[in-house]
Amino acid sequence: MLAIVAMTACASDDDSIDDSSSSSSDNNSATTATAEDVLNKVTTNGDISTFNVDINKTSLSETLAVDENDDDYIENTSFAKTITITFNTSGSAMVSGDDEGIVKVTNNDVIATNETGKVIKYVLTGTTDDGFFKLYSSKKQAIVLNGVKITNPDGAAINNQSKKRTFIVLEDGTDNYLTDGTKYADATDDEDMKACFFSEGQLIFSGKGYLEVDGNCKAGIRSDDYVRILPQTNIFVDSSSGNGIRGNDAVIVTGGVINVNVTGTADKGISTDGYFQMDGGRTTILTSGEYEYDEEDLDYTACAGIKADSLITINNGILNIKSTGTGGKGLNSDDKIDINGGEIHVITTGIRKKDNSGSVSPKGIKADGDITIKGGYIQVRCSGTGDGTEGIESKGEMTIEGGTIESYCYDDALNCAGNLNINDGFVYARSTNNDAIDANMNLYINGGVVIAEGAGGAECGIDAAEQYTAYINGGTVIAVGGGMQEIASSSKQASIAVSASTGLTIGLISGSTAILAYTTPSSNTGNSLMISSPSLKSGSSYTLRAGCSLSGGSSFYSLQTGCTIGSGTQSVDVTASTSISGSMGGGGFPGGGGGRW
Numbered sequence: 325m326l327a328i329v330a331m332t333a334c335a336s337d338d339d340s341i342d343d344s345s346s347s348s349s350d351n352n353s354a355t356t357a358t359a360e361d362v363l364n365k366v367t368t369n370g371d372i373s374t375f376n377v378d379i380n381k382t383s384l385s386e387t388l389a390v391d392e393n394d395d396d397y398i399e400n401t402s403f404a405k406t407i408t409i410t411f412n413t414s415g416s417a418m419v420s421g422d423d424e425g426i427v428k429v430t431n432n433d434v435i436a437t438n439e440t441g442k443v444i445k446y447v448l449t450g451t452t453d454d455g456f457f458k459l460y461s462s463k464k465q466a467i468v469l470n471g472v473k474i475t476n477p478d479g480a481a482i483n484n485q486s487k488k489r490t491f492i493v494l495e496d497g498t499d500n501y502l503t504d505g506t507k508y509a510d511a512t513d514d515e516d517m518k519a520c521f522f523s524e525g526q527l528i529f530s531g532k533g534y535l536e537v538d539g540n541c542k543a544g545i546r547s548d549d550y551v552r553i554l555p556q557t558n559i560f561v562d563s564s565s566g567n568g569i570r571g572n573d574a575v576i577v578t579g580g581v582i583n584v585n586v587t588g589t590a591d592k593g594i595s596t597d598g599y600f601q602m603d604g605g606r607t608t609i610l611t612s613g614e615y616e617y618d619e620e621d622l623d624y625t626a627c628a629g630i631k632a633d634s635l636i637t638i639n640n641g642i643l644n645i646k647s648t649g650t651g652g653k654g655l656n657s658d659d660k661i662d663i664n665g666g667e668i669h670v671i672t673t674g675i676r677k678k679d680n681s682g683s684v685s686p687k688g689i690k691a692d693g694d695i696t697i698k699g700g701y702i703q704v705r706c707s708g709t710g711d712g713t714e715g716i717e718s719k720g721e722m723t724i725e726g727g728t729i730e731s732y733c734y735d736d737a738l739n740c741a742g743n744l745n746i747n748d749g750f751v752y753a754r755s756t757n758n759d760a761i762d763a764n765m766n767l768y769i770n771g772g773v774v775i776a777e778g779a780g781g782a783e784c785g786i787d788a789a790e791q792y793t794a795y796i797n798g799g800t801v802i803a804v805g806g807g808m809q810e811i812a813s814s815s816k817q818a819s820i821a822v823s824a825s826t827g828l829t830i831g832l833i834s835g836s837t838a839i840l841a842y843t844t845p846s847s848n849t850g851n852s853l854m855i856s857s858p859s860l861k862s863g864s865s866y867t868l869r870a871g872c873s874l875s876g877g878s879s880f881y882s883l884q885t886g887c888t889i890g891s892g893t894q895s896v897d898v899t900a901s902t903s904i905s906g907s908m909g910g911g912g913f914p915g916g917g918g919g920r921w
Contacts, residue, residue: 370730370752370881372703377646377671379560379583380608381534386555386579388530396528396552398466398491404442409434409457411450411474418450431455438463438486448472456510458483459490464525466491469500469535476503479510481537484523487549494533494557503538506565519546519566527571529580530554539563544584546570550596555579555604567591568609573598575632577641579605590616592631593645599634600657602666606642615651615677615684623682626651629670636661636691638668638700646671651684654704660693660720663727665700676710685712688731694720695740697749699727706733714739715753722763724749724772730881736762737776746799748772752881755779756848759787760805767794767809769801769856775842775881778805780850785809796856796902802842802883806850813903819856820898821905822868826851831869831889834859838889839866841874843882860900869895 390399407421411432419427419434426444427436432455438444445466448457451473459465459482467482467490474481481502484490494500504520511517516524520539526549529535535558537544544561545551551571553559557580561568568584568591569575575596582605584593593609594600611627618625629645630636636657643666645654654670655661672686688704689695695718704715715731716722721742728750731737737753737760738744744763749772753760760776761767767788776785785803788794794809797816803809804824811819824830827846832839832855839859860866869892877887 370703370728372705372730372732372752372754375669375671375703375705377608377610377644377669379585379610380606380644381558381560381581381583383558384579384581384606386605388555388579395489396526397554398493398528398530401443401464401466401491403445403466406445406447407436408447408449411448411452411455411472413451413453417452417455434458436460438465448474456481456483459486461486461488464489464491466493468493468495469498469533470495471498471500473501474503476510477505479508480504480517480520480522482521483517484525484527485515486523487525489526489528490523492527492529494529494531494535496532498533500533500535501538502536504541506540508541516548518548519543519570521545523547523549525549526552528552528554529557529559532556534558535560537561539566539568542566543570544568548572550574550576550598552576552578553580553582553605557581559583561585563591564588565591567595568593570595571598572596575600577602577605577607579603579641581605582607584609586611586627587613589613590625591627593629595628595631597633599636600630600632601637601639602641602643603639604641606644608644609646611647611652612649614649617681624651624677624684626653626674626677626684628653628656630654631656633658635659638663638666640666642667644669647686648673650674650677651686653687653690655689656687657691657693659691661689661691661695663695663697663700663702665698665727667700668702670704672706672713673708675708676712678710683712685710685714687714687717688733689716690714691717692719694718694742695722696725697723697727697729698725701727702729702731704731704733706735709734709757711735718742721745723747724751726772729753734758736760738762740764743768746770746772746774750880751775753777754845755783757783759784760803761786763787763792763794764789766792768797769795769799770797771799773880773883774799774801774803775883776801776803777845777849778803779848780806782807783850784852785854798858799856800840800858800883800885801854801856803854804844804849805852808852808854808904808906810906811854811902811904815902817856817858818860818862818900818902819854819904820860820866820868820900821852821854822896822898823851824853824870828870829872829874831872831874831892832857833867833869833889834864838887839885841872841884841887841889845882854904862900862902865897865899867895867897
């Protein structure tokens with residue numbers, strides 16, 4: 325049963341309203357684009373509550389564009405000779421093409437020491453259940469994996485002690501497997517051995533073959549310099565006791581198919597002390613390990629899909645992350661995160677851990693510095709419970725310039741310690757227990773489409789800190805929650821505020837023109853509803869129609885524009901204003917422009 329308070333003249337419930345002739349003449353608006361103009365850019369609705377992340381080894385159709393000025397492409401290097409090593413389960417490994425005594429063999433333990441000054445290509449093939457390939461060189465080199473299977477029960481399968489650039493070529497059409505042991509008895513005091521596939525120098529992966537790395541003691545793949553993966557490659561790393569892929573200086577994904585599964589305590593799928601950059605391909609990461617106490621930081625630490633001490637940049641490609649352990653994170657940077665394009669899908673299912681020793685909380689995307697989003701498609705779902713279980717969190721400022729963002733979680737869907745700026749793009753933010761969009765300083769919405777659905781009680785759809793202010797200067801904004809954030813009177817765009825029941829379809833009408841329609845969440849939310857649109861003019865009266873039928877138009881989650889609004893059960897007239905009082909919502913409204921259902 326609907327109750328209406330402060331209702332004035334109503335539009336007829338029998339009239340259907342179409343917005344085909346809609347236009348905006350609002351001089352107070354920062355933009356003249358209507359909600360329909362903006363929303364028509366969206367071609368599909370997201371599946372934030374149902375999407376999943378799984379290992380996917382299916383190859384991509386990619387083109388390798390060789391940059392002749394980039395030394396990371398093997399095509400730009402000439403090799404003086406090729407040495408082939410064939411591992412043998414029934415005898416010692418065999419060597420061909422070595423006329424200078426570079427390679428030494430003991431059973432299937434193969435050590436190459438290049439002191440010739442030549443650039444050499446090593447081709448590894450065959451199978452061993454007890455062996456390894458170890459390399460020393462002062463020159464760059466290539467290691468071609470040509471249908472090789474190496475298991476070393478006492479250490480790394482491949483141990484590259486050269487500090488020079490090393491090309492790892494996955495021969496077309498071949499399957500290659502590397503496995504280490506659960507202990508590294510082969511390790512020496514004066515040399516590092518930190519992974520099943522370890523390198524002191526840069527590792528650059530290319531080729532159309534397949535590589536599977538099974539790490540049982542430390543990392544799966546690690547370089548003490550950087551790791552780069554080029555298009556057309558297909559790599560799967562399964563690590564039970566260390567990070568999946570680690571590059572001390574950087575990890576750069578130019579393309580290719582990468583799958584990483586890590587199960588160890590507080591391990592990371594991809595990690596670096598430097599920066600992470602993704603420019604293409606498809607990367608899928610699963611982490612399932614639990615948290616642990618970090619004696620150095622004196623706090624808890626947990627798993628993460630990608631962890632970088634410096635900048636994380638996503639320019640293109642598809643990135644899928646699922647983290648199921650307590651406090652597990654998707655993207656985690658100690659610096660900044662810049663998202664310029666591509667697709668990002670993140671799921672966390674863990675809960676928060678907090679006691680007298682410290683705390684660790686699940687986050688979909690987290691940066692200790694700023695987060696800037698200029699494009700792409702981002703989905704984050706954090707289904708675990710507990711304070712701090714947040715979708716996208718910046719410890720600095722957050723700026724959204726474009727793209728589509730969908731964040732659904734227990735705590736804040738979007739949260740930043742500084743100012744939060746939304747200038748364009750599509751944002752769907754849903755919190756089941758807190759504010760949907762929360763700025764700990766000022767909040768500026770200047771454009772785009774924003775749906776912010778907060779929880780009941782005192783929680784808000786959009787929220788600025790108590791000593792700061794929220795401004796709406798443009799865009800189409802829907803905010804619903806138990807409380808209502810005060811909107812500054814100096815805002816450039818008008819809004820309306822009402823109290824609305826859950827699960828209620830509401831149409832916003834100007835005279836005989838439909839502006840938009842919205843259906844409030846059916847549960848876990850409050851009754852305070854604010855709507856802002858470029859079609860609203862401060863001081864003008866508009867009609868809200870409740871319980872109405874809709875047809876046609878474009879939709880983004882529960883927001884619909886370009887639609888026909890049919891007859892409803894009740895209507896109320898409201899007055900738009902650039903100023904919204906924080907006392908509005910949740911009940912009857914004092915003074916200007918409020919209505920209640």
